[in-house]
Each structure stands twice: as C-alpha cells, then as structure tokens.
Amino acid sequence: MTDSFVTYRSFHEALKDLPPEQYGKIMFAINEYALNQNEIELSGVEKIVFTLIKPQLDANLKRQENGKYGSLGGRPKKETKNPMGLETKNPMGFEVSENKNPNVNVNLNANENLNLNDDGDGEFKDCEIFEKNENPCDEPKNQPSPPSTLSDSQKNYSRIVFDRFKNAGLxxxxxxxxxxxxxxxxxxxxxxxxxxSDDVIAAVDNYISELKNPESYIDKEFSFDAFAGSKTFLNCLPANYRPNNFKKFQKDVPKGSQTEKPRLFKCDKCGRISASWSEKLMKWQCSECGATFD
Known part of the structure; x- marks a missing residue:
C-alpha cells in the first residue's frame, strides 16, 4: 500500500477520447492498483488499455519499494534478472528517441515519441490481446518499434484508411x-x-480497385499492417501502378504436350503469374520462383 503514485500525460492522451463510463472504470483501476496493489477485474476495451498501462505502474511500484529499502541504510533489493528469459529492453515495444529537437511536421510518417513507458522492467508483445486469428502481430525483433501515440494527422489518416478497408470488406x-x-x-x-500519406492512400485505393476487377490476379485480402509490408503495396504505389500489370494472361501450351488449350497460371508459392513451358521437365514452370505445374 502506498499514499501516492506518478501519473503521465500519455495516460491522459490514451484515455481522453473514451466515453466517460470507460474512462472512469480505467482510472479507478489505475488508482486501485497503484495505491493498494489491487487489480480490478476488467473486460473489453477497459482491460486492453489497463494492460498497456500496468507495466509502467509495476515499474513505479518497484522504484518506490527500492527507495524505501535504501532509506534504511541498506542496498535496494536485488531481484533475479530476466527470470523468464525475456528481453527487458523497451518493454512496451515503443520507440525511444534521443533527439532533443524532434521534427514537428505532421504527416503519416511522423513518429511522435510520447513514450508511455520509461522503464525497462519486463516485456510486452504488441497486440497480444487483440484478435490473434484475424491479424497476429508477430513483428520481427530487428524492426523499429511503432509509435506509442498517434498525432492528430495520423489519427485522421487512420480513419480514412479504416473507412476504405471496412467499406471494401477487408x-x-x-x-x-x-x-x-x-x-x-x-x-x-x-x-x-x-x-x-497521399501515396499510401492512393496505393490503398489502387489495391481495392484491383480486388474488384475480375481480370486482376490479386485475390488476397490483407489487413492494413500486412498490406503495408507486401509487394502488392509497392506495386500499387502511384509511381509503380499500372493496371495492366495485374491482369491475368493466357499462354498456349506447346504442341505435343498434355493439352493445347490456353490455360491461366498463378503460382501458389509466390503468388505471381509468370510461367514458361519446360521441355526438360515437361511441365509449366514459374519464371519467378521455379515452382512447377502440371
């Protein structure tokens, strides 16, 4: 039990847009946990937000405990480091910038480092509590971490992208x-x-347009995160986009082979439509990855 605790602006920024009832539940859970170490049972959005904030509360409680122990003339308690073998650096997975003069120009690429977590105790894997089957967020460890909070411009763009994906059934x-x-x-x-940001929105529009085109070979429905890291995104950017590049093509099977009727080919391995007949294998072969088709 403690008489006070530290709160942060990032807590307020994360909660201020929630309905009053949800805001109240989360703030009560934060106060109860920070002051009395009593974790209130929550569900839905309340549980999601509290789970994001809880590691910072734990870190503050640990610092308070070590401070009390040291004030008695002893050394702060020493705990077993990394008992579960987890990475302890940057536990929330948010990027910490040492730049004292950050670029304040707002655009889709801006990463405002309003760090929700300033300590390195424990680890949090992004989006573990969201729908794992729909969009698992298993990010490679060597990739830069996403921003902890979004700027007003980024929030506006997120709404634009969301509306497009939702209306398209993605x-x-x-x-x-x-x-x-x-x-x-x-x-x-x-x-x-x-x-x-304009190029990204245009790429989304081109992608959705090709999905609706029956003559297009694009048939995979990405989440926005997966789309941003795909070759399809690169091909849909305005500088690269050519509608004809996505059209299916027909190729005649050489005489003497299994059939002389035109056929459509799409490689199950790499997803590209680019095939040639291999006389050696007597099969169609993807010119992109080398996979064969009967």
Missing part, C-alpha cells in the same frame, strides 16, 4: 475502429516510413 479488426487504430494502423506506420 480485414480491419472486425470493424472496431479503436482496435484497428491501436493495432493495424499503428504497426503499419513503422513500415511506411519514407512514403507520403
């Missing part, structure tokens, strides 16, 4: 904008560095 956290913004969009930002 994966978007089952139509839950809060989850889409917190998971899919936030994770996609780290992959979109260097791309202008």
């Amino acid at each position: 994966p978007c956290q089952k139509g839950d904008f809060f989850r889409f913004q917190s998971c899919d969009f936030r994770l996609a930002l780290q992959k979109l560095r260097g791309y202008g």
Whole structure:
C-alpha cells in the first residue's frame, strides 16, 4: 500500500477520447492498483488499455519499494534478472528517441515519441490481446518499434484508411475502429516510413480497385499492417501502378504436350503469374520462383 503514485500525460492522451463510463472504470483501476496493489477485474476495451498501462505502474511500484529499502541504510533489493528469459529492453515495444529537437511536421510518417513507458522492467508483445486469428502481430525483433501515440494527422489518416478497408470488406479488426487504430494502423506506420500519406492512400485505393476487377490476379485480402509490408503495396504505389500489370494472361501450351488449350497460371508459392513451358521437365514452370505445374 502506498499514499501516492506518478501519473503521465500519455495516460491522459490514451484515455481522453473514451466515453466517460470507460474512462472512469480505467482510472479507478489505475488508482486501485497503484495505491493498494489491487487489480480490478476488467473486460473489453477497459482491460486492453489497463494492460498497456500496468507495466509502467509495476515499474513505479518497484522504484518506490527500492527507495524505501535504501532509506534504511541498506542496498535496494536485488531481484533475479530476466527470470523468464525475456528481453527487458523497451518493454512496451515503443520507440525511444534521443533527439532533443524532434521534427514537428505532421504527416503519416511522423513518429511522435510520447513514450508511455520509461522503464525497462519486463516485456510486452504488441497486440497480444487483440484478435490473434484475424491479424497476429508477430513483428520481427530487428524492426523499429511503432509509435506509442498517434498525432492528430495520423489519427485522421487512420480513419480514412479504416473507412476504405471496412467499406471494401477487408480485414480491419472486425470493424472496431479503436482496435484497428491501436493495432493495424499503428504497426503499419513503422513500415511506411519514407512514403507520403497521399501515396499510401492512393496505393490503398489502387489495391481495392484491383480486388474488384475480375481480370486482376490479386485475390488476397490483407489487413492494413500486412498490406503495408507486401509487394502488392509497392506495386500499387502511384509511381509503380499500372493496371495492366495485374491482369491475368493466357499462354498456349506447346504442341505435343498434355493439352493445347490456353490455360491461366498463378503460382501458389509466390503468388505471381509468370510461367514458361519446360521441355526438360515437361511441365509449366514459374519464371519467378521455379515452382512447377502440371
């Protein structure tokens, strides 16, 4: 039990747009946990937000405990480091910038380092609590971390992208904008560095247009995070986009082979449509990855 605890602006920024009832439940849970170490049972959005904040509360409690122990003339308690073999650096997976003069120009690529967590005790894997079957967020460890909070401009763009994905029937956290913004969009930002926001929106529009085109070979429905890291995204950017590049093509089977009727080929391995007849194998062979077709 303690008489006071530290709160942060990032807590307020994360909660201020929630309905009053949800805001009240989360703030009560934060106060109860920080002051009395009593974890209130929550569900839904309340549980999601509290789970994101809880590691910082634990870190503050640990510092308070060590401070009390040291004030008695003893050394702060020493705990077993990394008992579970987890990475202990940057536990929330948010990027920490040492730049004292950050670029304040707002665009889709901006990463405002309003770090929700300033300590290194424990680890949190992004989006573990969201729908794992729809959009698992298993990010490679060597990739830069997504921003902890979004700027106003980024929030506006997240709404634009969400509306397009939802209207097109694409994966978007089952139509839950809060989850889409917190998971899919936030994770996609780290992959979109260097791309202008207008180009990204245009790529989304081109992608959706090709999905609706029966003559297009694109048939995979990506989440926004997966789309941002795919070759399809690169091909849909305005500088690269050519509608004819996505059209299916027909190729005649050489005489003397299994059939002389035209056939359509799409490689199950790499997803590209680019095949040639191999006289040696007597099969069609993908010119992109070498996979064969009967």
